[in-house]
Amino acid sequence: AGCSSESGTGPSAQPGSVTFALPPNATPNWIMPLGIPGYLASYNSSIYKLLFVPLYTYNGTSGTVALDLKAGAAQQPQYSPDGKTVTVTLKDLTWADGSKLTTRDVEFWYNLVRFNKTKWGGYSKGRLPDNITEFKAVDDKTFQFVLDKPYSPDWFTANQLINVRPMPQKAWDKVSADGPIGDHDRTEAGAQQVFDFLVAQAKDLPTYQSNPLWKAGNGPYSVQEFTTGGQVTLVKNPKYTGEDVSSLEKISFKPFTSADAEFNVLQTGGVDYGYIASANLNSRSSLESKGYQVQPWKGWAITYIPYNFNNPQAGAIFKQLYVRQAIQHAVDQDSIVKNIWRDMAVAGYGPVPQDPSSPYISDTQKNNPYPFDIAKSKQLLESHGWTIGGDGVATCTNPALCGPGIASGTPLRLTLLAESGSKETDNMMAELKSSLSKIGVALELKQAPLNTVLGNSKACQPAQPECSWQLSFFGTQGSWYFEAYPSGERIFGTGATSNLGSYTDPKADELIAASTSTADHDSMKSYSDFLAKDLPVIWLPNPVYQISAIKKNVNIGNQDPLAAMQPQRWTVS
Amino acid sequence: MLQAVVVVWVVTIVVFFLLQQIPGGPAKGILGVQATEEQVRAFEQAQGLDQPLPVQYFHYLARLLGGDLGESYQLNQRVGDLVAARLPKTLVLTGLSTLVALVVAVPLGVWQAVKRNRPTDYALSAVTLLLYSTPVFLVGFVLLIVFGIGTGWFPVQAPQADTVAGIFADSKALVLPVLTGTAAVLAVFSRYLRSSVVDNLDEDYVRTARAKGASERRILARHVLKNSLTSVVAMLGYYLPVMFGGALVTEKLFNYPGMGLLFWNAAQTSDFPVLLGVVLIVSVATVVGSLLADVTQALIDPRTRRVKT
Amino acid sequence: MSGPNTRRLKRFLRNKLAFVGFGLLVLLVLFCFVGPLFYKTEQVLTTLQDGRLAPGVNGHPLGTDDLGYDLLGRLMLAGQTSLVIGLAAGILATVIGMLWGAVAGYAGGWVDAVMMRIVDAGIAIPALFLLVVAAAITTPSVPMLILVIGLVSWLVPARLMRAESVALRGRAYVESMRLMGGSSVRAIGKHIIPNAIGTVIVNATFQIADAVLLVAYVSFLGLGIPPPAANWGGMLSDGLTYAHDGAWWLILPPGLLIVMTVCAFNFIGDGLRDAFDVKFGGH
Amino acid sequence: MGDVLSFEDLSITFGEVEAARQVSFTVRKGEVVAVVGESGSGKSVTAMSALGLLPRKAEVTGTIRLEDREIRTLPGKQLRALRGNEIAMVFQEPMTALSPVHTIGWQVAEAIKLHQDLPDVHKKVVELLSTVGLDRPEERARQYPHELSGGMRQRVMIAMAISCDPKVIIADEPTTALDVTVQAEILDLLRELKNRLGTAIVLITHSMGVVADLADRVVVMYRGDIVEQGSVDDVLLRPEHEYTRRLLKAVPRLGTGTRQAEASQEPVLRVDGLTVLFAGHKAVDDVSFEIGQGEVLGLVGESGSGKTTVGRCAVGLQKPVKGTIALFGQDIANLSAKKMRPLRARIGMVFQDPASSLDPRMTVAECVAEPLILHRAPKRNERVAELLDAVELGEQLKDRYPHELSGGQRQRVSIARALALDPDLLIADEPTSALDVSVQASILELFLDLQRRLKFSCLFISHDLAVVDMLANRVAVMYRGKIVEQGSRADVFGAPQQDYTRRLLAAAPVPDPVEQRERRVSRG
Ligand SMILES: Nc1ncnc2c1ncn2[C@@H]1O[C@H](COP(=O)(O)OP(=O)(O)OP(=O)(O)O)[C@@H](O)[C@H]1O
C-alpha cells in the first residue's frame, strides 16, 4: 500500500481537478444538445449540458427537486393567467465566437425540432413541439411560447421547457461543413437539411475533440479530450460569462468495463469520485481509511413490478384490489431495504419518489397504507373465497367471493419475469417468492437480461400472444426515473406507452390530467394518495442511483437525485 | 479456401437469423423503458428494421461484401472502427497469454511425459488440473487481490493506452491480465503436449534415434518436440473462439475494453450490428486461425504439405 | 477366461488417479444427493434476519448467505444442479457429437463436407454468443441450460468422432460387412460407434467437467438459473463480491467443490483412456 | 579371436515372460549370422539387448561383449558412444523408423555428427546416400521420408547404420515390408557392405530365402531358446532339431505346384478393360481377365502394382473409371444396391490383413454370424459351429475376441466368415502375408482342402510366388497396373514370356543356400 506504484493515481485528488468514474460500460458518445433516439443516456447530457447551457435545468442538490436558475440560460418563466402563454427572458451568455445568446438561438432549436420532430429523441405525440403552437420573439432577449391548451406551469417548466436547448445559430445554421451560415432553419426543407447535417457531424465521434461546431459552446466548460473509448476531459471555459463559474480547473470522466474493475481501481486510489456495489459495503471502513467517504446517491425514481391486467389467465385476479392488497401486504420492504440493499434503497409506497421529500407526496403514501403483515394478507385472501391447499397454493373455492372472471379451482400461480445479472435483484425476487408462498401465492421466477424483460413486457391486448407475461421486474436500477415533476401520465395513464400492465382507472386518469394541466399543487397529492391505495403495481424499494465513494478532499455538496452533475460547483481542498 | 468463405457465410446467416429470435427486437433494448412509441418507430425506420427479414439480410450482406460492417445502434461509431480499435487490444492480450502459456506448457508437458506415471507427473498433473478447474474469474480475482490490491506490486488495470505501442509501454500493467489469460489455457496446453509427447516417445523413430546414440535430451529436443508440436499447433487454431470467451472475463476484471467486452455489451443492449460484426470477425479469425495452423503445421510437418484448392 | 470388459475394469482400477477420481465422484454424489437427507435445511423460505452469518453462528456450520439460507445445505442443493447439468449436458453433447461425427465420417463426400462445414461454422461462432442469445430467447432453467450447454459443446466431440469414423470406415471389417450386404446404419451402429467408444467416453468425461465449469461461467455472467435454485458456479461468483471482506467461507467451499468435480471427471477420463488404450491391451 | 559381438548366457524376462533363455552365440568379423524362428521366439529382444534398447521393465542377465568389452553393464554415456558408432541397427519398419518431420539428410547427418567431427558432413551424407544406391543423392538429402518409397527408406536406414563404419550391423527383418525385387537389391547392398568393409551382420528374418541368400551361419530360436546353430548349409540342408525341420518343411517352394488349368467354363467373374485412377495416377490400367467355375486364379506382382485394387473392384468396393465387371453374368455397374444384395451373398472376401478385418469388439462367433444375420439365414448357431469346425477352430474359441487369438486363428475366422454363405466366388487378398511360415502352411493346407470340397472359384492375390504356385490353376502377373502376362500356372512359372515375370521369378529367393548361390551367380 505504501509503495508508490501507478502513475497519476496519488492518494488524493490533484488541486482543481477531479476524476469521475463513469458507470460500467458507459462511454459518452453524443455531444450535440439535440439528441436522437438511442443517444439519450444521462452521462451524455451531463456532459453536453456543461458545454451548452440549457434553457432551464432542475436539480435536487438543495434537498428538494427544484428549478436551478443559476445553471440555466434564462430567468424564471412567466405564465399568462390562462396558462396558455409562457414568456422567457434570456440571460447574458456569450458563445465561444463572442456573440451573445439571443432568442434567435432558441428559435433555431425550435425550428429544427419542429420540422424534424419524428427524428428528434425527445419527441412524444402531444408533447413538445406539438403543444407549442407558436414561437414569438419579443426582442433579442425575450420570447414567448404559445401553447395549445392550458398546462400546469410546474409540469410544463419541469417536464417540457427543460428540453429546450438554445443552440448557436450563427455557427450551426448551415447545411455543410463549409457552407454559408443563413436562415436555413426557417423553411421546412432547410431545417431538415441543417438537422441532418448536424446529426451527421455528431455521429462522427472521433472528431469531437477537433470539430469547430462543438467548440462553439457557451457553458462553464470546454472539451479538452473526448476519445472514442469514452475518456472525456473537460476544462474550465475561460470565456464563460454566466454566473455559474467553475471552481474546478478540470474534470475527467473515466470509463470502466465493470463495477469490479472500477472497485479495484478505487481501492488503489485511481479515481476521486467513484462508486461501489452494495455487496462491497463491507469494505466501507477500509475505503474510508483510504481517504474516501461513502455516500448513497438517491434517485428521483420509483421501483415497482407491473401487473399485467390484460393477461388472459392472471388478469382477472390482478383486477381484484384485495389480491393486490394482499400481495402488497406480503412485501417486507423494510427487511429488504436493510438486509438485501443494505440500506442503499428507499422503501416506496406509491407513485411519487419517496426520498427526497417533495410537496407532491401524499400522507397516505408517506405512511404506507399496506404495511408488511402476512396474517392480514392471508386473511384478505381467505375472506374472499381462497383456500390454501395441501401444496401450499391457494385456490378459489368460492367464486362468488373471489370476483368476476375467477372460476372455482383457479390456483394462485403467477409467473414473474425478472431482470438477471444483479445479486440484489435475485435476492429480492427470492424473498418475494418466499413471502408470497406464505400466503398461498406460488410465484414462478424466470430470469432474462434486461432488454429481454423489456421486450417481453409490452402493453398489450388479452388476445395478443405477447400478453402472456404476468408480472415483470426491470428495476435493478430503479424502474422509472422521473423528470423534475413526477406526474404519472406516461406510466399510469390509460393507454400510455409505458403503462406496461395496461392499468386503467377513470379516477386515476382524471387525477393525472389535473396534475398536468392545472396549477393546483394538490392535484399531485391526490394522485399520490389514490395510486398508493389503488396499487396499479407492486410497490418495491427504490434502489439508490449509485453508492458513491468520494475522496474526502473533494466537496461535491448533495448529489442530484435527477442523476445529473454540477461539477462547476465542486471544490477540491 | 472456398470452404472457409462458405463457413463464414453460414455463420452470418445463423447469427443474423438467431438474433431476430430475441424477443422485443433491438429498439427496446437500445432505447430503454422510457422510450416512447414515436422514438421506437423513428429508430426502427432509421435502422431499416421495419423491412422484411430477408430484405434486411440482403442489405446486410450487400454492405458486408462492400467491406462495411454497419454502424452501431448506440455507440455512435462504425462497427469497423470499433473492431479496429478493440481487436488489437484483445490480440495483444490473448497473444501474450498464449505465448506465455506455450513457453511454460511446452517444457512442462515434455517433462511430465518423460516422468509419466510417476510422482512428479502426478504432482504436476494435479497442479495443472487445479488451474484448469478453477474458473478464470476466480484466478483473475485472486491475482488482483493478492498482487494488485494487497501488495500493490502490479497495477489493477490493464494498460489504458489506445495504441499497441502504448500497451506494450505499460508492460507492468500487463502482468496480471496476461497471467490470468495464461492460467486459463496453460493446463489445456500442457496436458495436450504431455499426451502428444507420450505418444511420440512410443514411435519407432525414437528408437532409431536412440540406436544412433543420441542422448535422451537430444531426442526430446530435436525429434519428439518437433513432432509433437504439429498436434499442438492444430489445436491452437481451434482454440481461438475459446480464448475469445475467456478474454471477456479478463477485460471485465482489468478494465480493458476489448472485443469480448464489446460483444458482451452489444448483447446486453441488442446492438445487433456490433454483435454481428464481432461474431463475424471472430469467426473469420477462427477460420484464418485454422488456416494459419494448417500452414504452420505444413511448415513443421512435411506430410501435410499438399496443394490446397 | 476374462472378457475385454472385465480386463478393462481391472486396468481402470489399477490406474491410481482414476481410482481417486472415481472415489471423489462418489463422495460428491453422496454429499449432494444423500447429504440433504441427513442435514436438513430450509432452502426455499428466506429468513432475512438470519442473513450473512459467519460460520458457526446459530448452528450454521458454514454460515448463511444474504437471504439466511444455510450455506452448507445450499452447497448440497447447488451441487445437485451443477452435477446434473454437468452430466446431462456432457452426455448430450457427446451423443449428438458422436452421431453427427459418425455419420459425416462414414458418409464421406459432400455429405461429410456439408456436415463438417456446419461444425466449422459452429466452432467459429463463439459459444458466448450462443449462450447470450439463448439466455435472451428463453429463460434459464435446468433443462434449458442442459440443452444450451449441450448444444454449444457437441462440436468438438463431433470432430473427434468424425476423425475416428473416417479411419474406421476404411477398416477391413467395416468394408467386409458392407461387402456382405450390410447397411450403413448397421455399419455405424454396430461397428463404427462401438469401436470409437473409447475416445468418445474419454471425451465425455472432459465434456462433463467442462460443462460444470461452463455453468459457473454462465452464472458469473448473470445468465444462471433464477433463485432459489443454486449452483456452485453461481455461489462462487456471488461469493467473490464479498471477498474483499475476507469472507472465505463464501468462496472456498464452492470453489473447492468445483475443482474437485472437474478433477474427478478428468481423472476418470485419464483412467478410461488407459483402459481403452489398445497399446495397453493385447498380450 | 575375431569375435566381434558375442552373447553369453543371455536371459531376458519381462515380468513373467521369459523372452530369451540362456542365449549364446557369436558373430565374427565379416560374417553374417541369421537368426530365425517363429514369431515371438525372442529374436528381436536378443538383438535389441546388444544396444541396450530394451524397455526399462526388461530384466537382462548374462554377458554381451563387443570384441572384448562387456557392454551390458556400461553406463549410459559410454553406451551411447557405442550405439551407432560401433554397433548399428537397421529396424524392421522403414515406414515409421524415420522421423517424419526431418529431412533424410538431417537424419543421416545426425548419425554422423553424434560420433564424428567432420568438416563437411553434407558431403559425407551425399556419399553415403549414393553408397546405398539412391539416385540423385543431393536431392534425396533434402527430401522427407514420406516422399520416398519403402525400399528407399530402408536404404536410408542402412545409410545411417553404416555412417560410422560400425563393427556390427544388426538388421531386424530389414526386408519384410518390401517386395521381392526390392528385397533382392537390399540384400545385395548388405552383402557388398560386408565384403567391402568387413562388417559383421546379425540378420533377423523369417524368410528362409533371405537366409539362404545372405547368411554364413544360422541360429534357430524357438520359444526363447536357441535350438540349433551352425553353418547355413548345415542348418538348411541338414537340420537336426525337430523344430528346424518343421520350420523348413513349412516353407513353400516355387516349382512344386501341381494344379492345372481346367477346361474353360462359364466365367463366374469377368473383368474387362478395368481402369482405376487415384489422384490422376493409373493404379489399374486396362485389366481384363476371367475366372471360371471352380477355378483359382492367382494374381501376382510387386507391391503397389494394383492387385488389391483389382480385387476391390471385382466386388464393387471400388468404382472403376472405365471397364466392365460382370459377376455371374451380370454387369454390376447397372445394378442397384438392392439387386446387388443377392449377388453379395454369393461372394466371400478374405482381406489382406486378418487383424483389421475382424471387428475387435465382436466375438469369433459374432464375426462369423454377421453375414448370416445380414442375409437372414436360418439355423444360425448350428451353421456357425459347422463353419468353425470346418476351419478347425474349436468350440472353446467361439466366445473369444479377435485380439485373444493368434494371427493364424484370426485368419481362419475370416476364412470361415467368407465361406459362411457358401459363396460361389472367393476373393482372397494376400491371406497369409502377415503370418509366419508355419502358420501360413497350415492355412494354405486348409484352403486347398476347402476349395477342393466346396468347389468355389477364387481370385487369389499374393506377392509370394511360391504360395500361388501351390494353389492356382491359372496365374496373372501384374506390373504397374497392367496385367503383363496371364496363363496356366505351369506356363507362367515354367516358361515365362515376359521380361518382368522372369525378373520376378529370379528375384524370389529359394530357401536352399546352394541353389540360391547358383541363382545369384546366374543373375550376375
Ligand atoms: N516390451 C515388452 N513387454 C513385454 N513382453 C515383451 C516386450 N517385448 C517383447 N516381449 C515378449 O518377448 C517375446 C519375444 O519377443 P520378440 O519381439 O523378440 O519376438 P521375435 O522373435 O522378434 O518375433 P517376430 O518374428 O514376431 O518379430 C515375446 O513373447 C514378446 O511377447
Ligand SMILES: Nc1ncnc2c1ncn2[C@@H]1O[C@H](COP(=O)(O)OP(=O)(O)OP(=O)(O)O)[C@@H](O)[C@H]1O
Ligand atoms: N485409396 C487410395 N488412394 C490413393 N491411392 C491408392 C489408394 N489405394 C491404392 N492406391 C494406390 O494404387 C496403387 C495400387 O495399389 P494396390 O493396393 O492395389 O497395390 P497392391 O498390388 O495390392 O500392393 P500390395 O502388394 O502392397 O498390397 C498403389 O500405387 C497405391 O499407392
Ligand SMILES: [Mg+2]
Ligand atoms: Mg521381431
Ligand SMILES: [Mg+2]
Ligand atoms: Mg494389396
Ligand code: NI
Ligand atoms: Ni487428460
